[in-house]
Structures are given as C-alpha cells and as structure tokens.
Amino acid sequence: MEIIKVTPRGYCQGVVRAITIAKETAAAYPNQNIYILGMLVHNQYVMKALEALRIQSVDDKRKKRIDLLDDIEEGVVIFTAHGISEDVMRKAEKKGLICVDASCPNVKRTQEIVKEYLRQGYEVLYIGKKHHPEAEAVCSTDPRHIHLISSANDIPAFHSKPVFVTNQTTMSIFDIEHLFHIIRQQFPSAIFSEEICNATRVRQEAIASLEHKNIDCLFVVGDRHSNNSLRLAQIAEEKHIPHVFLIDSVQDIHIGEIKDLQRIAVTSGASTPTYLTNQVIAFLEAFAIDKAAEKPSVNIAEIL
Numbered sequence: 001m002e003i004i005k006v007t008p009r010g011y012c013q014g015v016v017r018a019i020t021i022a023k024e025t026a027a028a029y030p031n032q033n034i035y036i037l038g039m040l041v042h043n044q045y046v047m048k049a050l051e052a053l054r055i056q057s058v059d060d061k062r063k064k065r066i067d068l069l070d071d072i073e074e075g076v077v078i079f080t081a082h083g084i085s086e087d088v089m090r091k092a093e094k095k096g097l098i099c100v101d102a103s104c105p106n107v108k109r110t111q112e113i114v115k116e117y118l119r120q121g122y123e124v125l126y127i128g129k130k131h132h133p134e135a136e137a138v139c140s141t142d143p144r145h146i147h148l149i150s151s152a153n154d155i156p157a158f159h160s161k162p163v164f165v166t167n168q169t170t171m172s173i174f175d176i177e178h179l180f181h182i183i184r185q186q187f188p189s190a191i192f193s194e195e196i197c198n199a200t201r202v203r204q205e206a207i208a209s210l211e212h213k214n215i216d217c218l219f220v221v222g223d224r225h226s227n228n229s230l231r232l233a234q235i236a237e238e239k240h241i242p243h244v245f246l247i248d249s250v251q252d253i254h255i256g257e258i259k260d261l262q263r264i265a266v267t268s269g270a271s272t273p274t275y276l277t278n279q280v281i282a283f284l285e286a287f288a289i290d291k292a293a294e295k296p297s298v299n300i301a302e303i304l
C-alpha cells in the first residue's frame with residue numbers, strides 16, 4: 001500500500017489569520033465574554049479548541065448573522081473569516097459590542113469589487129452557495145441588485161441592464177468555468193471577475209491532477225460544513241477517483257473499506273488543522289506496514 005500526500009493541502013492564510021486574531025482577542029479581553037458570530041472557520045475541532053479558550057460560538061443555521069446578534073448583549077464579538085456585511089457591523093456597534101473583524105482579505109476584496117459595480121449601476125450575478133455566510137454577507141449589501149446564482153436555473157433575465165458576474169471564493173474552479181460560459185451566452189457584454197482565492201484554486205488543481213494516476217482512494221480531511229473541503233471531494237469524484245471519503249478525523253477511517261487498496265491519497269480542506277491531517281497520514285502509513293495498527297484519539301489541546 002502506498003500513501004500519497006497531496007500538496008498543497010490544509011490551512012490557508014485566511015484561516016491561520018482568523019485563528020490568530022481569535023487567540024489574540026482571548027488574551028486581550030480576559031474579563032469579557034467573547035462570542036463568534038457563526039463558526040470562525042468551518043471545522044468542529046477548531047470550534048471546540050476555541051471553546052477551551054472561553055470563546056463561544058453563537059450559531060443557528062436557520063438564522064442570518066444579523067439575527068444571531070440578538071443573542072449577544074455585551075462583550076466582544078468576532079466576525080468570521082467568511083466576511084460580514086455593513087448592516088451587521090452597524091447593528092453590533094449600536095449594541096455597544098466590541099467588534100473584532102477576522103474576515104479574510106480575499107473575501108473583503110470581492111465585497112469591495114461588488115460594491116464598486118453596484119455604484120456604477122450594474123446588476124450583479126454572484127455565484128455562491130445558498131445559506132453560506134460569505135454569500136449572505138455579499139448579497140445582503142443590496143438584495144435588489146445582487147442575484148445569488150447557485151445553479152444555471154437561478155440565472156435571471158434582464159434587458160438593457162449592464163451585468164457584472166463574480167463568485168464566492170471557495171467554489172469549484174470547474175463549476176465556475178461552466179457557469180461563466182452559460183452566463184456569457186445569455187449576456188455577451190457582461191463583465192466577469194473570477195474571484196476563487198489562490199488557496200482554493202491550488203488545492204483543487206492538485207486534486208484534478210490525480211486523474212489518470214491510478215489512485216484507488218482519496219481521503220479529504222475536513223468538516224461537512226466546509227465548502228472548500230466539499231469541493232475537493234466533488235472534484236475528486238468528477239475526476240473518477242474510485243473511492244472518495246470526506247472524514248473529520250482519523251477516527252472516521254473504516255479499515256474494511258481500504259484494506260485491499262494499493263494507492264491511497266490524502267488531502268485536507270483549507271480549514272482543517274494540520275494536526276488532524278497528520279494523524280490520518282501517520283495512521284495510514286503505519287497501517288500500510290502493519291494491518292494491526294491502531295487509530296490514535298484526537299487531543300483537542302493539540303488543535304490550535
């Protein structure tokens with residue numbers, strides 16, 4: 001059995017920055033309650049490790065960020081790496097909360113580009129995932145003129161209006177190419193700005209390059225709420241890798257599914273702690289030599 005470590009994989013700069021900001025906030029406000037609006041990054045182990053630093057997540061998938069703020073009355077609120085809209089920021093400030101913005105600069109850049117085209121009178125087609133906080137933050141800027149496109153069925157019909165097209169930073173490079181092509185046919189004079197971040201792009205390209213390399217199986221270490229982890233698994237399936245497993249940690253590996261395989265690849269999403277990926281790789285390498293190798297348990301103290 002051969003274990004192939006896909007590179008690049010794991011933490012991106014935006015996630016490292018958000019976690020650093022959260023840790024610094026915990027140190028700077030020892031006597032305040034500290035809340036995160038949503039999940040700082042989409043990984044349950046990171047969230048558990050932040051709880052150990054007394055940083056609480058305020059989250060409810062049925063609620064928008066602006067409504068989640070109703071559950072915070074005092075203290076510090078951290079806005080996540082996925083970005084935040086101006087109305088949420090204003091509401092938090094009005095409530096007297098201390099605001100800490102951990103938005104990724106790549107997400108902010110897309111928000112600024114969208115605002116600029118709105119100022120110029122464009123209708124914006126924003127390709128993103130429904131109910132994802134990054135898409136929510138962008139679309140709430142001007143819901144009348146920003147149209148969320150999750151599939152070709154969502155493309156609206158306009159006449160004689162300038163159209164600007166962009167996207168959420170963590171979408172599949174292949175899906176975006178496909179949707180841009182369809183939109184271009186409908187709006188030949190539309191302006192396009194592809195905003196997939198570099199971390200997402202190079203991780204996806206690394207998976208696509210596995211095609212025709214006789215890989216039997218790919219483990220994507222990542223959380224089911226992580227869009228970039230889901231997209232890595234999606235691309236692997238589209239590239240015909242026979243077995244693709246999205247796993248939270250080494251504990252989710254089922255021996256029966258891999259014992260007869262020869263070439264196993266491992267990658268991880270941009271929000272997956274290196275510690276978790278290293279545990280998976282170490283276990284698979286041990287298993288390749290000794291089928292009686294035991295899976296280690298996850299120690300939350302090692303996550304951040």
Ligand code: SF4
Nearest residue numbers: 012014104106169197
């Ligand atoms: S995946 Fe990209 S956009 Fe998201 S936090 Fe990382 S660098 Fe920023």
